[in-house]
Amino acid sequence: MKKEKISIVVPCYNEEESLKYFYDEITKVSKEMDDLDFEYLFVNDGSSDKTLDELRSLSKKDKRVRYISFSRNFGKESAMYAGLVESTGDYVAIMDADLQDPPSMLSKMYKYIKEEGYDSVGTRRVTRKGEPPIRSFFARMFYKIINKMSKVEMVDGARDYRLMTRQMVNAIIDLKEYNRYSKGLFSFVGFNTKWLEYENVERVAGETKWSFWKLFIYALDGITAFSTVPLAISSIIGIIFCLISMIMIFVIIIKTLIFGDPVSGWPSMMCVIFLVSGIQLFCIGILGQYLSKTYLETKKRPIYIVKETEKDNK
Numbered sequence: 001m002k003k004e005k006i007s008i009v010v011p012c013y014n015e016e017e018s019l020k021y022f023y024d025e026i027t028k029v030s031k032e033m034d035d036l037d038f039e040y041l042f043v044n045d046g047s048s049d050k051t052l053d054e055l056r057s058l059s060k061k062d063k064r065v066r067y068i069s070f071s072r073n074f075g076k077e078s079a080m081y082a083g084l085v086e087s088t089g090d091y092v093a094i095m096d097a098d099l100q101d102p103p104s105m106l107s108k109m110y111k112y113i114k115e116e117g118y119d120s121v122g123t124r125r126v127t128r129k130g131e132p133p134i135r136s137f138f139a140r141m142f143y144k145i146i147n148k149m150s151k152v153e154m155v156d157g158a159r160d161y162r163l164m165t166r167q168m169v170n171a172i173i174d175l176k177e178y179n180r181y182s183k184g185l186f187s188f189v190g191f192n193t194k195w196l197e198y199e200n201v202e203r204v205a206g207e208t209k210w211s212f213w214k215l216f217i218y219a220l221d222g223i224t225a226f227s228t229v230p231l232a233i234s235s236i237i238g239i240i241f242c243l244i245s246m247i248m249i250f251v252i253i254i255k256t257l258i259f260g261d262p263v264s265g266w267p268s269m270m271c272v273i274f275l276v277s278g279i280q281l282f283c284i285g286i287l288g289q290y291l292s293k294t295y296l297e298t299k300k301r302p303i304y305i306v307k308e309t310e311k312d313n314k
């Protein structure tokens, strides 16, 4: 019988130092899981270091190594999408290059799919050891907020590390949106997912590419991509302010009729003007967020552009 194939998709952005550790580790795992054929699909996301050279030499050495190299940095979301599109395996796993997603968990993940009939096995870290406390705090807040706002469930601490069947991968490839937020997309397509928990592992080499600001923007992307509640909130604020102003108009008319109209109340008027115009700008801002996403979607720009693959390296 023909062996089934598993594709390991690895987004890499400036990972020249981690790659050799990763390759050794995944090769070890592939020896243990010898009932499967392996394909390692590295996606070089416009690295400015020697990542691409490293990938070229790996693919010369080992024919299981494939790579796609982007024309510039498109972000991890694009890299994961490209990996899924180009993968050929019956099963596909997405894994970070820095060994923060332990490859040794793969055989356990595979068992859940093969023996217990799950379509996908996701991982979540239960600790955030080695992470700045302020970042953990905001991350927790984000999950609380987005789960209240969105019908699609987002699991706190979920990593992008997961193993999926071809059927589920195809469902994800069919979601061709430009503003990608994978944690939401995985949950959106449904299927049965088993969650495995593990303790946070620190990266083996190099450093994280996520600054606090980048994560903050990513969180906003997540909210706008999977919830329209902010739009509803701004309409509700608008309605509340209309009601308040109607009451105020009524009170002021009565007061003027009874007491006349001496010029006073300038400070309170200024306060009201500042408050209301602030809220207006805030609501227009929310509207702008959705409009800008719609604008980018309608352009239908490609999610990634490939400059080189292992086929060019023969």
Ligand code: UDP
Pocket (backbone or CB within 6 Å): 010, 011, 012, 013, 014, 015, 045, 073, 074, 075, 076, 079, 095, 096, 097, 098, 100, 203, 207, 208, 209, 210
């Ligand atoms: N990554 C990528 N493109 C980017 C940023 C990151 O392909 O623009 C890859 C990176 O090489 C790594 C993975 O995404 O394999 C996770 O990145 P990182 O370790 O910096 O994130 P963290 O683990 O700190 O969340």
Ligand code: MG
Pocket (backbone or CB within 6 Å): 096, 098, 100, 203, 208
């Ligand atoms: Mg990492």
